Amino acid sequence: xxxxxxxxxxxxxxxxxxxxxxxxxxxxxxxxxxxHEIESAMIGKPLPxxxxxxxxxxxxxxxxxxMATGKPRLLNVFASWCIPCAVEAPQLAxxxxxxxxxxxxxxxxxxxxxxxxxxxxxNPYARIGADDVSELQMAIGSSGxxxxxxxxxxxxxxxxxxxxxxxEHLPVIEGKLRxxxx
Amino acid sequence: xxxxxxxxxxxxxxxxxxxxxxxxxxxxxxxxGELAGLVRPAAAVQGLLCAVSFAALVVLFxxxxxxxxxxxxxxxxxxxxxxxxxxxxxxxxxxxxxxxxVMGLSGAFVALVERRLPERTMLATLAGQAFVxxxxxxxxxxxxxxxxxxxxxxxxxxxxxxxxxxxGLAFHPPTLYLGYVGLSVAFSFAxxxxxxxxxxxxxARAMRPWVLGAWIFLTLGxxxxxxxxxxxxxxxxxxxxxxxxxxxxxxxxxATALLHSxxxxxxxxxxxxxxxxxxxxxxxxxxxxxxxxxxxxxTSVHAFAVDPERGTFILALLAINIGGALMxxxxxxxxxxxxxxxxxxxxxxxxxxxNVMLSAILGIVLFGTxxxxxxxxxxxxVSVGPPxxxxxxxxxxxxxxxxxxxxxxxxxRRDRIGRIRHELIAIAGLVGIAAIGLAAWSGIGxxxxxxxxxxxxxxxxxxxxxxxxxxxxxxxxxxxMVLAHFGIAIALFGMxxxxxxxxxxxxxxxxxxxxxxxPWAIRLDGVQPVAxxxxxxxxxxxxxxxxGGSAVxxxxxxxxxxxxxxQTAESALLTRWNGQLYVVLGEEADDGxxxxxxxxxxxxxxxxxxxxxxxxxxxxxxxGRVIADLRRIAAREKIAYRRERQGR
Numbered sequence: 001x002x003x004x005x006x007x008x009x010x011x012x013x014x015x016x017x018x019x020x021x022x023x024x025x026x027x028x029x030x031x032x033x034x035x036h037e038i039e040s041a042m043i044g045k046p047l048p049x050x051x052x053x054x055x056x057x058x059x060x061x062x063x064x065x066x067m068a069t070g071k072p073r074l075l076n077v078f079a080s081w082c083i084p085c086a087v088e089a090p091q092l093a094x095x096x097x098x099x100x101x102x103x104x105x106x107x108x109x110x111x112x113x114x115x116x117x118x119x120x121x122x123n124p125y126a127r128i129g130a131d132d133v134s135e136l137q138m139a140i141g142s143s144g145x146x147x148x149x150x151x152x153x154x155x156x157x158x159x160x161x162x163x164x165x166x167x168e169h170l171p172v173i174e175g176k177l178r179x180x181x182x
Numbered sequence: 183x184x185x186x187x188x189x190x191x192x193x194x195x196x197x198x199x200x201x202x203x204x205x206x207x208x209x210x211x212x213x214x215g216e217l218a219g220l221v222r223p224a225a226a227v228q229g230l231l232c233a234v235s236f237a238a239l240v241v242l243f244x245x246x247x248x249x250x251x252x253x254x255x256x257x258x259x260x261x262x263x264x265x266x267x268x269x270x271x272x273x274x275x276x277x278x279x280x281x282x283x284v285m286g287l288s289g290a291f292v293a294l295v296e297r298r299l300p301e302r303t304m305l306a307t308l309a310g311q312a313f314v315x316x317x318x319x320x321x322x323x324x325x326x327x328x329x330x331x332x333x334x335x336x337x338x339x340x341x342x343x344x345x346x347x348x349x350g351l352a353f354h355p356p357t358l359y360l361g362y363v364g365l366s367v368a369f370s371f372a373x374x375x376x377x378x379x380x381x382x383x384x385x386a387r388a389m390r391p392w393v394l395g396a397w398i399f400l401t402l403g404x405x406x407x408x409x410x411x412x413x414x415x416x417x418x419x420x421x422x423x424x425x426x427x428x429x430x431x432x433x434x435x436x437a438t439a440l441l442h443s444x445x446x447x448x449x450x451x452x453x454x455x456x457x458x459x460x461x462x463x464x465x466x467x468x469x470x471x472x473x474x475x476x477x478x479x480x481t482s483v484h485a486f487a488v489d490p491e492r493g494t495f496i497l498a499l500l501a502i503n504i505g506g507a508l509m510x511x512x513x514x515x516x517x518x519x520x521x522x523x524x525x526x527x528x529x530x531x532x533x534x535x536x537n538v539m540l541s542a543i544l545g546i547v548l549f550g551t552x553x554x555x556x557x558x559x560x561x562x563x564v565s566v567g568p569p570x571x572x573x574x575x576x577x578x579x580x581x582x583x584x585x586x587x588x589x590x591x592x593x594x595r596r597d598r599i600g601r602i603r604h605e606l607i608a609i610a611g612l613v614g615i616a617a618i619g620l621a622a623w624s625g626i627g628x629x630x631x632x633x634x635x636x637x638x639x640x641x642x643x644x645x646x647x648x649x650x651x652x653x654x655x656x657x658x659x660x661x662x663m664v665l666a667h668f669g670i671a672i673a674l675f676g677m678x679x680x681x682x683x684x685x686x687x688x689x690x691x692x693x694x695x696x697x698x699x700x701p702w703a704i705r706l707d708g709v710q711p712v713a714x715x716x717x718x719x720x721x722x723x724x725x726x727x728x729x730g731g732s733a734v735x736x737x738x739x740x741x742x743x744x745x746x747x748x749q750t751a752e753s754a755l756l757t758r759w760n761g762q763l764y765v766v767l768g769e770e771a772d773d774g775x776x777x778x779x780x781x782x783x784x785x786x787x788x789x790x791x792x793x794x795x796x797x798x799x800x801x802x803x804x805x806g807r808v809i810a811d812l813r814r815i816a817a818r819e820k821i822a823y824r825r826e827r828q829g830r
Contacts (some may be wrong), residue, residue: 012515015459016508022470022552023501029555030493052336081491132332133255133340 012116033112041123042141042157050128050136055106056115062103062129072180073101074173075149076125077137079109080117082145084164089121091165096124100177104128107145152180185250188238189329192279195231195286196319198224199312206309210302210377218301221308222293228315229290232283239279239328243270249335252276252328252791258339260716268352271472274476274492275328281472282318284363288392289315292367299388300380307374314366314594317499325495350410356428358403362468364396372461373507376514381454389461391807393444397437398800405793406431413753418686418764418781420789423571428551429471432544436464439540442533443693450594452521452530456537462511466504467544473500474551509830525596532589539582546574576629583636583674586667587643590662605646613639633678641671658806665797673792690775695737700782702763703730709776719752722767722776726756738767
């Protein structure tokens with residue numbers, strides 16, 4: 001007769017060890033910023049009609065009418081609960097300081113959280129629309145936050161940047177803005 | 183008002199879970215013994231409140247109350263009623279509410295019904311259940327409140343993803359959730375037993391119906407999900423090794439292993455630590471699966487709305503629940519006394535072998551699912567698919583099925599292979615004949631070949647435990663096992679046949695043109711526009727005739743939904759006893775031709791028929807066990823009553 005012998009002490013810790021590896025792995029996956037190049041289906045298409053109410057007290061809301069003004073601009077999809085959005089704030093500030101018009105779309109956010117977020121990270125936006133049900137976000141083919149769209153003077157989407165804008169992305173974005181202005 | 187009412191009910195349920203935890207845990211430390219009486223009522227009321235809260239959300243969706251954020255984001259007034267109803271759980275918040283509701287109700291059920299276990303173990307179990315629930319309540323109330331209002335009501339809702347606007351949505355997620363969450367009871371039982379160190383047949387008998395019930399729902403949920411993906415996605419495949427599918431398969435594998443080891447524990451008082459461990463792992467896999475698909479760490483065909491805050495929250499829950507349980511296991515399992523001994527050649531031996539194989543398959547699926555993450559951490563983007571899963575899985579599935587054919591014929595404790603040699607020779611002979619027959623049929627792959635031969639042998643072997651028995655007096659549980667094993671053979675046959683003999687054709691057809699696919703002649707009769715409640719479509723009537731027989735008309739459609747704007751391909755299926763014809767209408771080409779995708783899949787429906795048989799087998803076994811338990815309770819009461827009368 002064989003029998004399952006008394007299990008070795010270390011073997012009992014094995015499941016916990018495997019689980020710890022799993023947690024470590026997904027933690028890396030979660031914290032790593034999602035930033036991969038995807039050619040958007042919306043490039044070259046006009047923005048859909050939209051009219052979003054103001055998300056914070058000191059900036060007006062955002063509608064399609066504000067976008068096609070003859071000058072290229074950035075449409076930044078963000079949220080106060082999104083960690084990479086804070087990471088890209090300095091880059092947006094740099095762009096705003098260089099005279100780029102940036103409009104924000106706040107996804108599923110709360111006014112007080114957003115105000116605090118802007119106070120902490122700076123406010124580069126001319127207008128901020130509140131997209132409480134991801135209505136505009138879905139319509140322009142954005143699947144996450146942050147994402148940034150280059151929109152030309154006629155309201156056509158010219159470029160989509162997925163993930164946070166890091167310092168090394170600035171030349172590309174500036175280039176796309178120049179292209180859109182021509 | 184309804185939304186606020188639902189939210190209040192949810193908060194109260196959370197408060198009761200806290201009470202249940204404290205009242206259950208304190209008496210175990212020797213203090214607050216008078217609190218113990220509160221545990222069962224708290225569990226019952228908590229379940230009720232959850233149900234009330236979920237009902238409130240259902241009402242909001244049915245009324246399309248657009249002042250509620252969740253409804254505005256996921257529903258639309260023009261949507262058919264059944265999808266308004268099913269839309270309640272077709273989104274993150276609603277499905278998490280369904281999760282806690284199922285969990286609350288099953289906790290209430292355990293609290294009210296289960297009286298066999300020692301009271302201390304029950305207290306620990308219910309406290310464990312409350313602890314796990316509390317985490318999910320916190321998750322709902324803090325980061326996924328389904329009842330949140332909008333400052334300004336929307337005029338119209340966003341609509342529901344058209345792929346989800348299908349009758350499958352009404353059944354598939356709730357079934358799967360009943361399975362996922364049913365395993366939480368097994369988890370809590372395992373925790374309870376670890377805390378009080380009382381592991382034995384009584385514990386196994388209390389746990390078994392829950393494992394069986396959850397397993398039945400998981401089986402049905404996976405079967406339904408597979409069929410739904412098969413006809414709704416229009417890709418012609420029935421299993422894609424997508425992370426979401428794997429997320430449902432992993433708990434099933436663990437639950438299947440648990441189901442068998444808990445039977446060994448109940449019948450023979452062996453495999454104690456192993457059963458406990460599987461009880462922990464099974465529900466852990468449910469939670470891991472939920473985490474993987476909800477957090478967005480893996481990309482999949484299921485595009486759930488994801489945000490990192492939620493991912494982090496669920497990960498923290500996982501770390502606490504699973505990490506805590508495994509820690510407890512590591513500390514306590516060594517002190518759980520050893521169970522009964524058994525020989526290698528015995529029914530227990532065969533079951534242990536299958537348990538190990540199932541665990542290995544689980545490991546392979548888990549590794550394959552996580553591999554893209556691992557690779558990405560090392561700087562590469564990869565996707566793992568059938569080329570990994572199929573051969574690696576087969577490596578363990580094949581030996582498992584061989585032992586599965588033989589195992590039920592063996593006796594408990596110890597046996598000799600010689601005793602069942604006639605059966606073995608019969609099975610081996612059948613495999614041989616099938617193999618020779620198939621080999622003559624050249625040109626099928628190795629795996630489908632093995633699959634077909636094994637399916638034949640397994641079908642016969644699965645019926646052998648009934649040999650020489652009086653069928654009417656055979657216990658229901660035995661019938662259940664036979665039917666479930668037979669279902670595996672049927673499903674395996676369908677899978678192998680689908681992969682070996684499917685014929686696929688992609689054509690650009692003119693109206694009036696006939697195409698041959700397998701034994702079918704298919705003519706494109708015309709192309710016409712049709713309209714539904716919230717979509718318009720191009721429909722192509724196709725006349726299909728089998729080997730020159732009379733024609734049947736199929737109606738594949740290319741649908742355009744307008745809210746949200748999205749196109750879907752509605753495939754059309756024609757089922758015969760020996761297979762399924764599957765047609766999809768594609769794009770219009772420039773010269774007035776239409777793209778058609780045509781498949782003839784011999785015996786493919788057996789895949790899902792097998793799944794249903796497996797679940798049905800589980801149901802028979804469950805009924806058998808419950809009836810036997812009820813009889814035992816009745817008999818015990820009778821004896822007690824008699825003793826009482828004699829004593830007077």
